[in-house]
Amino acid sequence: MxxxxxxxxxxxxxxxxxxxxxxxxxxxxxxxxxxxxxxxxxxxxxxxxxxxxxxxxxxxxxxxxxxxxxxxxxxxxxxxxxxxxxxxxxxxxxxxxxxxxxxxxxxxxxxxxxxxxxxxxxxxxxxxxxxxxxxxxxxxxxxxxxxxxxxxxxxxxxxxxxxxxxxxxxxxxxxxxxxxxxxxxxxxxxxxxxxxxxxxxxxxxxxxxxxxxxxxxxxxLPVKTKKTTMKVIPVASFAIQNKQGEWLLRQRPAKGLLAGLWEFPMVERLDGIAPLEKMRQQFGVELENVVDVLTFKHIFSHITWEMTSFKAQMKGTDSLPPGYRFFTVEEVEALPKPVPVLKIWEEIKWEE
Missing domain, CATH: 1.10.340.30 (Hypothetical protein; domain 2)
Incomplete structure (x- = not known):
């Protein structure tokens, strides 16, 4: 030096x-x-x-x-x-x-x-x-x-x-x-x-x-060794409505990734099971009128989500997945949401 x-x-x-x-x-x-x-x-x-x-x-x-x-x-x-x-x-x-x-x-x-x-x-x-x-x-x-x-x-x-x-x-x-x-x-x-x-x-x-x-x-310069390869996780997110046009979301846990923010139901797709079937297995919900919304990548500091998103309607709402509830459009607007959810929401809300 x-x-x-x-x-x-x-x-x-x-x-x-x-x-x-x-x-x-x-x-x-x-x-x-x-x-x-x-x-x-x-x-x-x-x-x-x-x-x-x-x-x-x-x-x-x-x-x-x-x-x-x-x-x-x-x-x-x-x-x-x-x-x-x-x-x-x-x-x-x-x-x-x-x-x-x-x-x-x-x-x-x-x-x-x-x-x-x-x-x-x-x-x-x-x-x-x-x-x-x-x-x-x-x-x-x-x-x-x-x-x-x-x-x-x-x-x-x-x-x-x-x-x-x-x-x-x-x-x-x-x-x-x-x-x-x-x-x-x-x-x-x-x-x-x-x-x-x-x-x-x-x-x-x-x-x-x-x-x-x-x-x-x-x-x-500067000398900087490359980071190890980032883990990539394929995930599917479902923006789900009830018959009244309300949207299903939950608040993420108080600690961990995106803590305290609100999200649509989401499943990982590491096992090759189709997203709809994965939703049925994981959340016990039946969906209809399913349409594609967006496909994109969201990069965190340590992982990347390969996001596939869908819009759908729930067949009946007698039993909701634990932690989830329905919100009006105005209520969803007021909730703090992470960037991946914002992208999906900005895409679908104009269709209403």
Missing amino acids: QIIMKKDEFREALLSWYHREKRDLPWRHTSNPYYIWVSEIMLQQTRVDTVIPYYERFIDSFPTMEILASANENDLLKMWEGLGYYSRARNLQMGVREVVENYGGEVPDTRQEISKLKGVGPYTAGAVLSIAFGVPEHAVDGNVMRVMSRLLLIEEDIAIPRTKKIFETVVMELIDRKDPSSFNQGLMELGATICTPKPKCLLCPVRDFCNAFHEGRQEE
Whole structure:
């Protein structure tokens, strides 16, 4: 690893570029630590363009930590609907409750204290501390590791968790202590817009300091071993109506995948049994007027669902599967639903 020698010139080049070229994002118009915390949680594993409207609606609905802390979980999940990774929302609410109850509603301004909060890892802690409080703390995410691996020719595998400590150390060595907010955001912005997986080196403001560029190795870095093959599960989902036009759904368990969200009956298709027969075996229901709706893939962090979906009517409703009940269209609209269910619902509701 080669250390940047002209640190002041590097900082100046990065900061002047950031102030000149940074994207106009709503969370960059505030130093409110709660708002910045919300934005950073939403931005985890989600594109900026997707996050912007969610962030704005969320802040409008929960403008203070006290309001979020006391919010009904259904309302919270409905506001998060479509963003995915719903545990982020629950952890955010639990962390905010800790701030309200244990810190008098003031977000802690030290890494030691803020890291105790639910859902606040090293990156989120550093981002909130540096952006909201101006504390010179590292905020190392995937973008920053990609930038620094090229700048300093760091060849350690970034897929190995302990490697992150190397990047945290070098960021702390380089960080601008007068303006750590702009420095950290500048590195993030550089990784998001210029030093991308296919780098745009001719546009890079710190190209002169980049060891990988000078050696023609920028596309070799960062080193990242591939994940093991993701498990693929074929599933069939049935949007089932009764004679009154109501829809059959259940709430998923409070823990586990898509916890607490509402879904149509769904069966796995790993054994080759036809979906209708599987529904009969698993749920004890007889269906009629079955029509295809959508076929699509939904990718989680560890599994992929190969979704086949159907619309159908139930023959009689004397006995419902345990946990399921019928809802009107308006009630279904109000329920927090995961993305796969949203896709199916958006397709079928216009047919009514």
